[in-house]
Amino acid sequence: MQIYKVGGAVRDRLLGKPVTDIDWVVVGATTEEMLAKGFRPVGADFPVFLHPKSGEEYALARTERKSGRGYGGFTFHASPEVTLEEDLIRRDLTINAMAEDDQQNLTDPYHGQRDLEARLLRHVSPAFAEDPLRVLRVARFAARYAGLDFTVASETLELMRQLSESGELEALTAERSWKEISRALMEDQPQVFIEVLRECGALKVLMPEVDALFGVPQPEAHHPEIDTGAHTLSVLEQAARHKQPLTVRWACLLHDLGKGLTPKEEWPRHIAHEHKGLKLIKAVNERFKAPKDCQELALLVGEYHTHGHRALELKPSTLLELLQSFDVYRRPQRFEEFIAACEMDARGRKGLEQRSYPQADYLRGAANAARTVAVQPLLEKGFKGPELGEAIKRERLKALKAYKEAASA
Template identity: 90%
Template sequence: MQVYKVGGAVRDRLLGLPVTDVDRVVVGATTEEMLAQGFRPVGADFPVFLHPKTGEEYALARTERKSGRGYGGFTFYASPEVTLEEDLIRRDLTINAMAEDDQLNLTDPYHGQRDLEARILRHVSPAFAEDPLRVLRVARFAARYAGLGFTVADETMDLMCQLSESGELQALTAERSWKEISRALMEDHPQVFIQVLRDCGALKELMPEVDALFGVPQPETHHPEIDTGLHTLSVLEQSALHKQPLTVRWACLLHDLGKGLTPEEEWPRHIAHEHTGLKLIKAVNERFKAPKDCQELALLVGQYHTHGHRALELKASTLLELLQSFDIYRRPQRFEEFIAACEMDARGRKGLEQRSYPQADYLRGAAKAARAVAVQPLLEQGFKGPELGEALKRERLKALKAYKEAATA
């Protein structure tokens, strides 16, 4: 029995990056031998075990064969006869197909170290094309390591294009797709993930609503970059630079989907795109079964982001409606994330990345003024039920009028 570290732990150590997840492969062992040493089985599809003391994962060396469509369409074979090289060849990229023993002796049959030094993301074998999920994984690694200068090898991009055209991407489950998408959006360069998907034709298959934004012009006075797709990439880039959470990044990706529906004869204006885009945002949310907080914020940002930009011009009554829509009294964090998404949208414009966004503090002040209205005095005046709600609304409107007058004086 021989144990090796494999995959990301080896890759990141060689890159000089912190090693967070350690995967181990066991060569020359049987399931019975692992159980006899106290390892606990966890793998349903193939033999994976937890170490009896550390709880870390150990997987038996295995081979795999395509047996159906999609990510799950594989038959695995684990046996003491399976070699380390046979286990490594089934992996996606050469930089993930390296192993090392406890003495840090490197096993690198597919030249992963060479590709690390060349900053290339290259597939290990033609079997890469058997697993559609690898299109998303490669795009995610491109987003993770873009800052180090990594690019996708031409021959790997060709296979990704073939996979995109094959219809195999449609066999991916919502859960597997969302896991890759959400992880990619939280990388340092999420815009690279979207760009790589577009370059290989996968974006058109997975998110045609986002793909449709490229080539759609916007008024140059507000959008010096003009192209709506490029603007979306820039907004995503800003969301990563400002360390925004996943909810905000997801909203940033989807906020302008309505512009993809604007008839060409109306370009570059996009009247009411906030409302026309809601059905598209809802469709993407449901397709990937995004978490509820991501879904809700994406819809709210899609509908109200132009309100955010025009905050200082809004009437007090419109401002109150905006605050009510976000339920700022019980869910203050959601409104804060809306403000963040609006600011990323404003900064995601060519040459305007550093401009100030006074709307942010103005909206925070408005929310504070509305929350400051006390309920108790109204109760003491005898208001209750629907009448209390109306009285509270009147007092909040009065507070917002006073706030607006003082803030814009």
């Protein structure tokens, strides 16, 4: 029995990055031997075990072959005869197909170290094209390591293009896709993920609504970058730069989908794109079964982001409607994330990345003004039921009028 550290732990050590998760491969062992040493089995499809003390995952060396469509369409074979090189060749990228023993002696049959030095994301073998999930994984690694100047090898990009055109991407489950998308959006440069997907043709398969934004112009006075797709990438880049959470990043990606529906004869204006985009945002949300908080914020940002930009001009009644829509009294965090998404949208414009966004503090102040309205005095006056609701609304409107006047003074 020989045990090797493999994959990301080896890659990140060689890159000088912190190693978090460690994967182990066991060569020359049987399931019975692992159980005898106290390892606990966890793999339903192939033999993976948890270490009796550390709890880390140890997998028996295995080979795999394509047996059906999609990510799960593989047959695995594990036995003591499977070599380390045979196990490594089934991996996606050369930089993930290295192993080291307990003395840090490197096993690198597919030149992963060379590709690390060349800053290349390159597939290990033609079997790469058997797993459609790898298109998303490579794009995610491109986003992760863009800051280190990594690029996707041209021959790997070609395989990704073939996979995108094959129909295999459509066999991916919503859960597996979302796992990769959500992880990619939380990388330092998530816009690179979208760029790579677009370059290999996967974006128009997975998110045609986002792909449709490229080549759609906007008024240059408001958007010096003009192209709506380029703007979306910039907004996503700003969201990452300002360390926004996943909910905000997802909303940033989808906020302008309605502009993809504008007839060409109306370009570069996009009248009512906020409402037109809602059905598209809903479709993307459902396609990937995004978490509820991501879905809700994306829809709200899509519908109201122009309200955010025009906050200083809004009538108190419109401002109140906005606050009610977000339920700022019970869910203050969601309104804070809306403000963040609006600010990223405003900053995601060429040459305006550092521009101040006074709307943010104004909206926070408006929410606080509305929240200060006390319910108890209204109850004491005898208001109840629908009448109480109307009375609260009147008082909040009064508070917002006072707030607006004070802010304008």
